[in-house]
Structure formats: structure tokens, C-alpha cells
Amino acid sequence: xxxxxxxxxxQFAHVLQAGLFPVLNEExxxxxxxxxxxxxxxxMVPLARFVPSSRGWIxxxxxxxxxxxxxxxxxxxYGFSTTxxxxxxxxxxxxxxxxxxxxxxxxVPHEATFSRAFDEFARMELPQFVHETLIRETQQDxxxxxxxxxxxxxxxxxxxxxKPVPASASKVVPAAPGKRGRQPGRRGPHKRHLGxxxxxxxxxxxxxxxxRNMSLSEMLAELPRDCxxxxxxxxxxxxxxxxxxxxxxxxxxxxxxxxGILTAASLHDxxxxxxxxxxxxxxxxxxxxVMDAAYDATEIMDHSRSLGHVPIVRPVKxxxxxxxxxxxxxxxxxxxxxxxxxxxxxxxxxxxxxxxxLKDEFGGREIRVRGARKIMAxxxxxxxxxxxxQILKLVG
Numbered sequence: 163x164x165x166x167x168x169x170x171x172x173q174f175a176h177v178l179q180a181g182l183f184p185v186l187n188e189e190x191x192x193x194x195x196x197x198x199x200x201x202x203x204x205x206m207v208p209l210a211r212f213v214p215s216s217r218g219w220i221x222x223x224x225x226x227x228x229x230x231x232x233x234x235x236x237x238x239x240y241g242f243s244t245t246x247x248x249x250x251x252x253x254x255x256x257x258x259x260x261x262x263x264x265x266x267x268x269x270v271p272h273e274a275t276f277s278r279a280f281d282e283f284a285r286m287e288l289p290q291f292v293h294e295t296l297i298r299e300t301q302q303d304x305x306x307x308x309x310x311x312x313x314x315x316x317x318x319x320x321x322x323x324x325k326p327v328p329a330s331a332s333k334v335v336p337a338a339p340g341k342r343g344r345q346p347g348r349r350g351p352h353k354r355h356l357g358x359x360x361x362x363x364x365x366x367x368x369x370x371x372x373x374r375n376m377s378l379s380e381m382l383a384e385l386p387r388d389c390x391x392x393x394x395x396x397x398x399x400x401x402x403x404x405x406x407x408x409x410x411x412x413x414x415x416x417x418x419x420x421x422g423i424l425t426a427a428s429l430h431d432x433x434x435x436x437x438x439x440x441x442x443x444x445x446x447x448x449x450x451x452v453m454d455a456a457y458d459a460t461e462i463m464d465h466s467r468s469l470g471h472v473p474i475v476r477p478v479k480x481x482x483x484x485x486x487x488x489x490x491x492x493x494x495x496x497x498x499x500x501x502x503x504x505x506x507x508x509x510x511x512x513x514x515x516x517x518x519x520l521k522d523e524f525g526g527r528e529i530r531v532r533g534a535r536k537i538m539a540x541x542x543x544x545x546x547x548x549x550x551x552q553i554l555k556l557v558g
Contacts, residue, residue, distance in 0.1 A: 392427025
């Protein structure tokens with residue numbers, strides 16, 4: 163008989179409490195609460211499957227990459243803001259050092275070695291693969307009711323990339339002085355010559371339109387990932403701007419992150435919805451896609467239905483043309499939630515709590531690396547620790 167997810171987690175927690183923790187307490191002393199969470203995280207995540215081993219290589223042997231990867235997981239669990247703080251803790255805390263894989267303080271590598279190892283992990287996307295494997299192994303037999311989709315601002319300490327200057331820009335010819343005001347024929351005839359407001363026709367060659375016929379790798383490659391300026395309107399109506407990136411997350415019931423994408427801060431949330439939904443559908447089985455008004459687009463709704471999901475998207479208050487023979491009351495209620503959709507839309511606060519925990523407890527607010535690849539690796543180490551913490555809370 164196959165065990166359910168709750169039974170598997172209960173069995174795992176029993177092994178930790180009755181078998182592993184007593185042995186570690188005798189050898190290392192009474193474990194602190196962060197040390198217990200780190201041990202549980204390292205025991206659940208499959209780090210050893212993806213960390214390359216240097217045994218048998220020709221030349222000078224490299225430092226133990228598995229121990230360094232465990233230390234970066236510890237950095238997220240303990241909430242250290244910098245690698246220097248992590249190294250200081252490894253030098254003074256014998257429990258933390260032994261859990262990561264070093265017996266003595268002199269065996270801990272230098273900070274430069276940690277930096278090179280982190281660059282290797284970022285290039286091979288180590289935390290992304292480990293998180294995907296963890297989700298597939300723990301959530302594949304679970305029917306998830308709601309997938310909540312949203313983005314959060316990621317502030318970075320780097321400059322905007324310089325745009326290439328075209329060759330023609332060096333030879334700027336000043337415009338000849340002319341008559342002030344709108345010139346006839348420059349932008350087409352005025353709307354009063356067309357008999358009123360011109361009719362709007364949607365563009366067919368948009369990014370979301372192309373994404374419907376692209377693979378996941380092609381969709382991810384098309385998304386911009388450069389540092390840029392982002393602007394977002396908060397719930398109270400005030401606009402917030404930041405320099406950096408956006409982390410787009412799909413979160414399932416129980417506040418478990420399922421998948422994530424890092425893009426430029428200037429990218430609109432709707433542009434990452436289709437690739438994020440495709441990535442999530444490859445990992446878990448779900449029923450409802452819950453999104454706010456930023457995702458109110460026909461392509462996103464159609465893609466959600468094509469995956470067998472029910473989209474629940476807060477409608478945007480647009481000035482649409484009223485259908486003939488339709489009363490004003492019927493038009494207004496046609497774009498409003500039913501009581502069942504309104505009840506399910508309240509689940510959207512789940513992703514907000516996950517974003518808050520990622521920033522406050524798992525290092526998402528303190529970022530000291532540069533570049534989209536390294537920032538994504540830093541965030542995914544935190545998402546990995548957060549995922550294990552939420553999975554273990556299912557039986558808590």
C-alpha cells in the first residue's frame with residue numbers, strides 16, 4: 163500500500179525525532195532550534211544528487227562542494243545576510259560546522275572559495291534543480307486545489323546595463339523650425355474626420371500571443387532579465403519604485419512554493435504568467451489558478467483552461483463597449499465575481515505571506531550579489547529552505 167504525503171512526512175519526522183536528533187545530541191550537544199531546522203532541511207533536500215564530485219579528477223583536488231552547498235542552505239535557514247557572517251558562524255559554532263560537513267574550523271574554505279563555488283552553483287542552476295526535484299517527489303501524488311500567482315520586488319545593488327548607441331546618433335541634424343502645433347497628416351486624420359473615436363484593434367504579434375506556440379525554454383529565453391527600474395501600485399494606491407528585478411512565484415495550498423521565475427523589474431506581471439503556469443503544470447496537478455487584476459488577459463485565461471485549470475482572475479475595470487440589447491445592470495454584473503469565486507480569491511493572500519517570509523526570514527531582502535543568475539541562486543536557496551519548512555508544518 164502506497165503511503166500518502168502526510169504519512170510519508172509523519173514517518174520522516176518520526177525518524178528525525180526518534181533516531182537522528184538523539185544521536186546528534188549525544189555527539190554535538192543539545193541542538194538549537196535553527197540547527198534542528200537545518201538538519202531536517204538537509205535530510206529532505208536531494209543536494210548530493212546534483213553537486214558534482216571532484217574525486218578521480220586530475221590536478222589539485224577542489225574543496226568539498228557538497229559541504230559548501232550545505233553551508234549556503236544554512237545561510238538561508240539561519241538568515242545570515244552575507245557570506246562573511248556565515249563564515250564567522252562556521253568558525254565559532256561547532257554544531258553548525260559539523261552539520262555542514264567540516265570537523266575542524268581550519269577545514270572551512272576561504273571566502274574566495276565560497277564565492278567561486280557559488281558562481282558554479284549559479285551557472286548550473288543547482289538550487290533550481292534541487293527545488294524542482296523536491297516538489298516532484300513530495301507533491302506529485304497530491305491534488306493541489308489552488309495555485310496562487312504573483313510577483314514581488316527584488317531590490318539589487320547594481321547599475322542599469324548600458325544601451326548600445328547607434329552609429330547614426332553621433333550625427334544629429336537639428337530639425338528645421340516650423341509652425342507650432344499639430345501638423346496635418348503627421349499622425350493621420352483627426353478623429354473628428356473619422357466620425358468619432360477610432361476603433362481599437364488588438365495586436366496579434368504580442369509576447370503573450372507568441373508564448374501560446376512556444377516551448378518553455380523558448381518562453382524563458384525571451385523574457386528580459388537585466389536590472390531595470392520597476393514601478394508597482396500598492397493596495398493603498400501609492401506607487402513604489404525600485405531598482406532590480408521581479409521574482410514571480412506560483413504557490414500551492416499550504417504556502418508551498420511550486421515554481422519561480424526571475425525577470426527584469428520593468429516587466430509586467432502578465433508577461434511571465436504563461437511560462438510560469440507551464441512550469442507549474444509540469445510539476446504538480448492543480449485545479450484553480452488564482453491571480454489578481456494584473457493577469458486579466460485573454461491569452462492567460464485561455465492558456466489556463468487549456469491546462470485543465472479554472473482561472474480566477476480579478477477583472478480590470480475597463481471602459482468596454484456595451485453589448486447591444488444588454489442592460490447596464492447585466493453589463494456590470496458580467497465582470498464581477500460570483501460568491502464562490504470571491505471565496506476562492508481570498509486564497510491569494512497565501513503568496514503574499516510566502517513573499518514576506520522569504521524576505522524576512524530566508525534572506526530575500528538582503529542581497530549582496532550581482533547579476534540575474536546569482537540573484538536567482540541566492541533567492542532559490544531561500545525558497546528551498548522555506549519549502550521544506552512549510553512541508554514539515556503540514557504534520558505539525
